[in-house]
Amino acid sequence: MLARRPFDLVVTCTLVAADGLLVCDAIRDQSTIPLILLINSATRRERIAGLDAGADDCLSRPFHISELVARIRTLMRRAKTSDASGPATAGLRFGDWRINPRLRLVYDPAGRATSLTAAEFDILLAFCRNPGRVMTRAELLDLAHVGVGKPGERSIDVHIRRLRCKIERNPRRPQFIKTIRLGGYIFTADVERDHLT
Known part of the structure; x- marks a missing residue:
């Protein structure tokens, strides 16, 4: 369905966590669409696995419908803000990587589109718009519009960690995203405007 028509957001419900992870993998193979995973009676480990598989948010059933609606509104607000027209949508380049904010795509050094979750994309974009500046977890939460409800600052x-695995040559010794003890993170790459084609 994703290949045939456009959607703004996906909410997927599964009874078993493993099924949810398979759905996340399949969606992330073709799209960075905002994705919420609902799992029946999920443990904390299963919710974290859902985030690692590509979900932007993960809820365990039972939950209150108003919480799900609030999380949907937050993801939709983030997507709308990211798609806004103007100078902020100019293409960006760091190292041999390229970002197209308007299409919400990231291209690796070989020119291939890299699969990022909506949250990962927003965090990377926030870093590229603020290179060389220490950014706190709270600031990244605000700029990326993630962490609604229980996850909190540590969800960043x-x-x-997932973003480093996708853009760093060696995630254990990152060159782009450095941790600042008691401070947050800093993006150390030189970022330039990129002419979008």
């Missing part, structure tokens, strides 16, 4: 660490 999960997103950063």
Whole structure:
């Protein structure tokens, strides 16, 4: 369905966590669409696995419908803000990587589109718009519009770890995203405007 028509957001419900992870993998193979995973009676480990598989948010059933609606509104607000027209949508380049904010795509040094979750994309974009500046977890939460409800500031660490695995040559010794003890993170790459084609 994603290949045939455009959607703004995906909410997927599964009874078993493993099924949810398979759905996340399949979606992330073709899209950076905002994705919420709902799992029946999920443990904390299963919710974290859902985030690692590509979900932007993960809820365990039972939950209150108003919480799900609030999380959907937050993801939709983030997507709308990211798609806004103007100078902020100019293409960006760091190292041999390229970002197209308007299409929400990231291209690796070989020119291939890299699969990022909506949260990962927003965090990377926030870094590229603020290179060389220490950014706190709270600031990244605000700029990326993630962490609604229980996840809190430490949810940023999960997103950063996943992002490093995708853009760093050696995620254990990152060259782009450095951790600042008691401070947050800093993006050390030189960022330039990129002419989008």
